[in-house]
Amino acid sequence: MGIEHIVYGPVPSRRLGYSLGINNIPPKKCSYSCVYCQVGNTLDMRVERANFYKAEDVAQVVKERVRQLEERGEPIDYLTFVPDGEPTLDTNLGREIGLLKPLGIKIAVITNASLIWCEDIRHELRKADLVSLKVDAVSREVWRKINRPQESLKLEAILEGMLKFASIFRGELVTETMLIQGVNDSSGEIEKIASFLAELRPNTAYLAVPTRPPAKKTVAAASEPVVNMAHQIFSQRLSSVEYLIGYEGNAFAFTGRVEDDLLSITSVHPMREEAVIALLRKAGRDWGVIEKLVREGSLIELAYQGRKFYMRKLPRDNRNSQTLEAGD
Numbered sequence: 001m002g003i004e005h006i007v008y009g010p011v012p013s014r015r016l017g018y019s020l021g022i023n024n025i026p027p028k029k030c031s032y033s034c035v036y037c038q039v040g041n042t043l044d045m046r047v048e049r050a051n052f053y054k055a056e057d058v059a060q061v062v063k064e065r066v067r068q069l070e071e072r073g074e075p076i077d078y079l080t081f082v083p084d085g086e087p088t089l090d091t092n093l094g095r096e097i098g099l100l101k102p103l104g105i106k107i108a109v110i111t112n113a114s115l116i117w118c119e120d121i122r123h124e125l126r127k128a129d130l131v132s133l134k135v136d137a138v139s140r141e142v143w144r145k146i147n148r149p150q151e152s153l154k155l156e157a158i159l160e161g162m163l164k165f166a167s168i169f170r171g172e173l174v175t176e177t178m179l180i181q182g183v184n185d186s187s188g189e190i191e192k193i194a195s196f197l198a199e200l201r202p203n204t205a206y207l208a209v210p211t212r213p214p215a216k217k218t219v220a221a222a223s224e225p226v227v228n229m230a231h232q233i234f235s236q237r238l239s240s241v242e243y244l245i246g247y248e249g250n251a252f253a254f255t256g257r258v259e260d261d262l263l264s265i266t267s268v269h270p271m272r273e274e275a276v277i278a279l280l281r282k283a284g285r286d287w288g289v290i291e292k293l294v295r296e297g298s299l300i301e302l303a304y305q306g307r308k309f310y311m312r313k314l315p316r317d318n319r320n321s322q323t324l325e326a327g328d
């Protein structure tokens with residue numbers, strides 16, 4: 001079989017616009033076996049890097065697809081390494097990024113960061129324009145429970161590696177924290193993650209919940225009140241915090257239709273009651289709009305520290321949602 005299948009998309013993503021996915025790892029080789037993994041259980045748990053495909057072949061397949069898309073006038077905003085496994089397990093990752101650079105399209109890598117303690121990998125990742133790091137837990141027992149890491153990995157070294165990377169990386173650094181009910185969604189762990197992220201200083205910290213069926217059937221997304229709490233806690237320490245909850249609308253393009261605008265804003269972050277009132281007033285509408293959306297089950301009202309918030313209801317079984325992520 002050829003390796004044409006390693007390129008897929010472009011997939012529309014709120015984070016990256018039109019993203020052409022590069023699956024540079026054969027299924028499913030990973031250093032983690034996250035309970036929520038949406039590409040199933042890890043088949044080959046490993047931390048050793050390998051030469052899965054020739055870097056020139058990967059670059060060739062991507063270039064060919066880019067050429068076809070350009071011919072059809074289709075836009076591509078990012079070339080994204082987002083495989084069915086961990087992209088940094090590919091020894092050729094740095095070389096592939098180097099070979100793709102001349103295309104003049106931004107390059108993103110979505111990594112679980114488990115190998116970022118290794119200096120070589122930090123230098124390879126540095127060549128990308130955007131790097132997303134997974135930060136689901138900063139306490140060892142919670143990390144073991146949620147990410148089920150390969151046994152030789154050390155959380156302290158990974159966290160230190162992330163900080164070192166942040167200090168040398170000049171591109172866009174983002175983080176992703178998946179919130180799983182009863183695993184990493186206690187206020188204590190969320191506070192600790194927020195403290196670590198405050199030190200890391202990502203451009204944006206994303207809060208996610210699984211939007212497709214996870215590896216372990218018993219795994220459930222954190223509830224809306226908890227997701228809202230996490231947003232409030234993160235926002236106290238970080239300048240930009242957004243949800244990735246499976247709605248890929250453009251949250252910042254106002255349509256003028258107040259229902260649509262409310263739903264797209266609240267799928268990115270919760271809105272305080274005062275902000276909702278202001279938006280309704282601007283649109284010349286009354287509170288009946290909110291009552292209707294709550295009644296229909298698309299909007300949800302929450303209380304946190306004596307204030308009222310509105311957020312988009314989380315999708316419960318959104319098998320068709322198009323998110324950027326393969327495994328992550």
Ligand code: SF4
Nearest residue numbers: 030032034037112327
């Ligand atoms: S979610 Fe990502 S890091 Fe976790 S097991 Fe799946 S592919 Fe690996």
